[in-house]
Amino acid sequence: MIGTASRTGTTLAVYFAMRFVWAILGLFLLTTALIFLFDLLELLRRTSGEAGAGLFRVALISLLRVPQLMEQVLPFAVLFGAIAGFLGLSRKLELVVARAAGVSVWQFIAPALIVGITIGLLAVTLYNPLAVVLRDQSDRVAAGLFGREQNFLLQTTGEIWLRQDGADGESVLHxxxxxxxxxxxxxxxxxxxxxxxxxxxxxxxxxxxxxDRAWQLDDATIYTTTGDPEHRDTLAVSTYLTPAEVRESIAAPESIGFWDLPRVIELSRRAGLPAYRYSLQYQTLLARPVLLAAMVLIAACVSLRVSRMGGLGGLILGGILAGFVLYVLSELGKDLGGAGIVPPFLAAWAPGVFGVLMGITILLHLEDG
Known part of the structure; x- marks a missing residue:
């Protein structure tokens, strides 16, 4: 009897888990398709009239960009996918039957939590490095394809300005x-x-x-105040900047994969440069499974409350508000941690831990009074 009950419980958990997997995956793929469509249309608009901006090339750029864009959407996909999963189980009275059979709320939330944590682990260890590689390939395809107001890269916000020194004197690079x-x-x-x-x-x-100690310029044109413009196929401009210093000054942490971040952090520290941004990105990725678990718990709180009280509008609004609160906390933590105001560990882990504690507290109140 005990063995039969155990097998039944395992089968039920696997069934619930698969329902959540398909709900989250379906929503993620749908969102991916929509973002790809809008991103493609935006790139087509921005490259209109540019030489070499064919439809296939622009579509490839957008397709390779989308995986990294979707990293920002993943927590919301888990949140609303979990809400859809709980709502589907509730509408088919499967949760009611499970409760009647003596299954507690923690037992049918556990499969969803396992799914959320597993997605988080896969997103950090596999998806993030792949998305960074694809984004780098997108940048290579887009190389040289730009106009006055175009910037295809996520590595920077707007165009780049960098002040540097060299053997020949100072210079400002744009x-x-x-x-x-x-x-x-x-x-x-x-x-x-x-x-x-x-x-x-x-x-x-x-x-x-x-x-080595210089920027090698290709297809350079030199303008001075005393003579006519002079064209050079190649030209060297001295600089004291090292690759680590350039990376710290220009490259965004999102452009570095999870497995490479510890090495970059160590290189920055050896060079005497602040590594707040890279440490924050590393801790944010490590904390992602906790953040996704928080999304699942909040989805359970909202869904169970609506399944008892009714009101689909309240379900959607509650999910949006909960996700927005965690998003704001995450962005606030990034700003504070990236500036070195608070430790990167605290800035990265606080939103997820807060969400988990909030979800557990609400569930305890709803279920155990």
Whole structure:
């Protein structure tokens, strides 16, 4: 009898888990298709009139970008997928039957929690590195495809400005696109100054690559105040910047995969650079399973309450509000942790832990009075 009950409980848990998997996966894929469509239309609008901006190339750029964009949507996909799963079980009276058979709320929430945590682990260890690789390929496909207001990259917010020093004097570098963590730049403009701080020349180049103590510029045009423009196929501009310093100054943490982040953090610290942003990104990825578990618990709180009291509108509104609160907390934590105001560990883990504690507290109140 005990063995039969155990097998029945396992079968029921697997059944519930698969319902949640399909609900979350379906919502995730639907959202992916919508984001791809809107992103494709936006890129087509922004590249209209640009040489080489064919439909296939733009579609490939968008397709390779979407996986990293979807990382931001994953917590909401889990939240609303879990709500849909609980609502489906409730509407078919399967939760009622399970309760009548003596299954507690914690027993039919457990499969959903396991699904959420497993998705979080897979998202961190497999999906994130793959999304970063695909995003890098997207950047390579898009390399050189830009206009005055275009920026296809997630690594930066707007165009890049960087002040640097070198053997020949100081310079200010401006670029429209970056690759390889900031070691390759496209659409480059350099304003150089002598040791007395006087302007000497403006250099415009198609591409710049960071070599040993110098930026190697391709297809460069030199403008001075005393002569006609001069074109060079290649040109070297000295710099004291190291790859670690360029990465810290330009590259966004999201452009580095989960397994590479510890190495980048260590390199930044050895170079004497602050590693707040990379530490925060690493801790945020580590905390993702906890955040997804919090989403599942909040979905259970909202769904169980609605299943008893009725009101689909309240269900949707409650889910949106709960997800919005956690999103705001996560973004606030990123801002504080990225600036070094609070420790990255606390900034990354606090929203997920808060959500889990809040969900458990509400469930205890609803179920155990």
């Amino acid at each position: 670029a429209k696109q970056i690759l390889d963590g900031g070691e390759r730049l496209f659409g480059v403009t350099l304003f150089t100054f002598d040791r007395q701080g006087s302007f000497t020349r403006r250099i415009e180049a198609t591409e710049a690559r960071l070599a």
